[in-house]
Amino acid sequence: MHLVATVAQTTHSQSGATVFSQSRYLCKNHLFSQCSTQSFKLPLEATSDNPQGEANLQLWDLQTGDCIKTFYQKKVQGWCPSWADDESIAVRCVNNELHFFENNKFETIANKLHLQKVNEFALSPGNNPSKVAVYVPGSKGAPSFVRLYQYPNFAGPTSALANKSFFKADRVTMLWNKKGSAVLVTASTEVDKTGASYYGEQTLHYLATNGESAVVQLPKNGPIYDVSWSPNSSEFCVVYGFMPAKATVFNLKCESVFDFGTGPRNAAFYSPQGHILVLAGFGNLRGQMEVWDVKKYRQVSKPQAADTTHFSWCPDGEHIVTATCSPRLRVSNGYKIWHYTGTVLYKEDTPAGKELWEVLWQPFPAGTFPEKAVKYQAASSELGSTEAKPAQVYRPPALRNKPESSTYKLHEDEPPQNMKPGAAGEKQISKAALKNQRRREAKKAAKQENKSDEVPHLVLEPAPASQAPVTSSHGDPETDKKIKNLKKVYHIKYFELILSYYTSVNSMLAAI
Numbered sequence: 448m449h450l451v452a453t454v455a456q457t458t459h460s461q462s463g464a465t466v467f468s469q470s471r472y473l474c475k476n477h478l479f480s481q482c483s484t485q486s487f488k489l490p491l492e493a494t495s496d497n498p499q500g501e502a503n504l505q506l507w508d509l510q511t512g513d514c515i516k517t518f519y520q521k522k523v524q525g526w527c528p529s530w531a532d533d534e535s536i537a538v539r540c541v542n543n544e545l546h547f548f549e550n551n552k553f554e555t556i557a558n559k560l561h562l563q564k565v566n567e568f569a570l571s572p573g574n575n576p577s578k579v580a581v582y583v584p585g586s587k588g589a590p591s592f593v594r595l596y597q598y599p600n601f602a603g604p605t606s607a608l609a610n611k612s613f614f615k616a617d618r619v620t621m622l623w624n625k626k627g628s629a630v631l632v633t634a635s636t637e638v639d640k641t642g643a644s645y646y647g648e649q650t651l652h653y654l655a656t657n658g659e660s661a662v663v664q665l666p667k668n669g670p671i672y673d674v675s676w677s678p679n680s681s682e683f684c685v686v687y688g689f690m691p692a693k694a695t696v697f698n699l700k701c702e703s704v705f706d707f708g709t710g711p712r713n714a715a716f717y718s719p720q721g722h723i724l725v726l727a728g729f730g731n732l733r734g735q736m737e738v739w740d741v742k743k744y745r746q747v748s749k750p751q752a753a754d755t756t757h758f759s760w761c762p763d764g765e766h767i768v769t770a771t772c773s774p775r776l777r778v779s780n781g782y783k784i785w786h787y788t789g790t791v792l793y794k795e796d797t798p799a800g801k802e803l804w805e806v807l808w809q810p811f812p813a814g815t816f817p818e819k820a821v822k823y824q825a826a827s828s829e830l831g832s833t834e835a836k837p838a839q840v841y842r843p844p845a846l847r848n849k850p851e852s853s854t855y856k857l858h859e860d861e862p863p864q865n866m867k868p869g870a871a872g873e874k875q876i877s878k879a880a881l882k883n884q885r886r887r888e889a890k891k892a893a894k895q896e897n898k899s900d901e902v903p904h905l906v907l908e909p910a911p912a913s914q915a916p917v918t919s920s921h922g923d924p925e926t927d928k929k930i931k932n933l934k935k936v937y938h939i940k941y942f943e944l945i946l947s948y949y950t951s952v953n954s955m956l957a958a959i
Contacts, residue, residue: 532572535549536598545559557599562583572623622676630655651671651674667687670689673713691709711735717760719762720817722740734751764818765819771803783795
């Protein structure tokens with residue numbers, strides 16, 4: 448049996464001196480609290496003398512180097528505790544309960560929230576009073592639900608600040624806004640039963656501490672790639688839909704504010720001040736970035752950073768770092784520092800044979816850098832800019848010698864548009880009126896489509912009196928009489944068939 452000994456060491460950021468060092472076997476995960484404590488996650492080391500194993504979740508005080516508390520943690524999922532910003536509260540999920548500790552006193556459980564099969568939780572940011580969002584998966588036909596509670600009011604379901612139930616959820620991701628007043632819940636399923644997506648199905652739900660809840664309606668079908676709150680906590684951006692993906696900004700009423708159209712993107716990043724938004728396509732995309740001024744909804748630049756595995760804003764809201772790191776990519780490692788206008792200010796390539804694992808900005812307290820006016824002129828630099836060149840559309844050999852035509856596009860690109868009522872001079876209408884208008888338009892379009900498929904009405908006009916009826920005689924009066932009777936029966940059956948057809952068409956139109 449081979450064991451790997453891992454030394455966990457913490458050093459001072461300025462002097463470089465070792466503050467705390469601890470050696471353990473197979474150290475898998477670790478977590479720093481907001482101010483002073485550190486958590487290590489180790490696998491169970493069961494023996495015949497101790498079948499339960501050692502307490503593998505250990506909390507350490509970085510200032511004294513003392514072990515504060517040890518716990519048993521059998522599952523990797525949900526092992527991570529959570530602290531409030533001021534460390535007044537710490538939360539840990541244990542079986543069907545959430546255990547709350549106050550002021551880092553882990554010897555005593557201050558409060559418990561009991562929910563059968565509680566699976567996930569998310570503690571709100573900001574100062575007291577703290578809120579917690581909890582997720583309980585559905586079972587036996589019952590829906591899944593997310594509830595919001597305010598600590599320490601855990602008297603029961605009636606004490607919840609908000610409650611949202613939904614089906615089609617195998618797992619969820621909960622994202623609080625900066626003020627701790629609302630949370631976005633992305634519910635995902637492993638399999639899409641409709642067969643439209645290989646990656647399952649996603650829905651987005653909104654819950655607020657004032658009791659409001661809603662489903663965020665996304666106009667385009669497909670996966671939800673990213674959800675990002677604006678630092679002002681009054682708007683959020685969603686990147687969604689089959690490629691080319693759409694990106695839309697919503698307000699707290701879950702109404703569309705601005706639609707960025709379609710493009711090769713799968714991530715959204717707000718600047719720390721919230722005045723600039725970057726839409727990017729990383730991973731299996733080419734690294735195209737779109738920089739937007741979110742106050743004027745005007746595009747600032749469109750640079751490209753290929754093979755990017757890491758993106759982050761500088762706390763000053765002026766600069767960006769993109770990096771190619773291991774183990775996601777083990778070649779061409781390095782990082783670039785950009786100005787948001789698309790100019791590369793600094794570039795560092797990792798030497799051959801070495802790997803870059805992580806790039807981080809030096810943290811600063813909130814409010815250190817005030818918001819500055821957005822510039823549209825590219826900043827000067829010796830490295831220049833990397834504006835993405837417009838790629839030529841592939842054309843089959845049979846069409847290369849012919850003039851270009853928009854009818855051969857693989858998909859129609861949607862341009863950006865302002866969704867605010869009255870933004871383009873149109874009259875503001877209510878939700879009900881807008882819904883009725885869309886219903887009338889859909890009905891009108893369906894009528895037009897069915898009208899093109901209709902058989903024209905048969906209009907029987909009497910023959911002019913001057914014209915004699917055309918008759919054919921076979922010489923035998925009995926034969927002529929039989930032929931005449933057959934023609935009458937044929938015409939009657941034909942008109943009955945036409946009448947039944949139009950009756951069915953009219954009933955279909957009435958149903959629409």
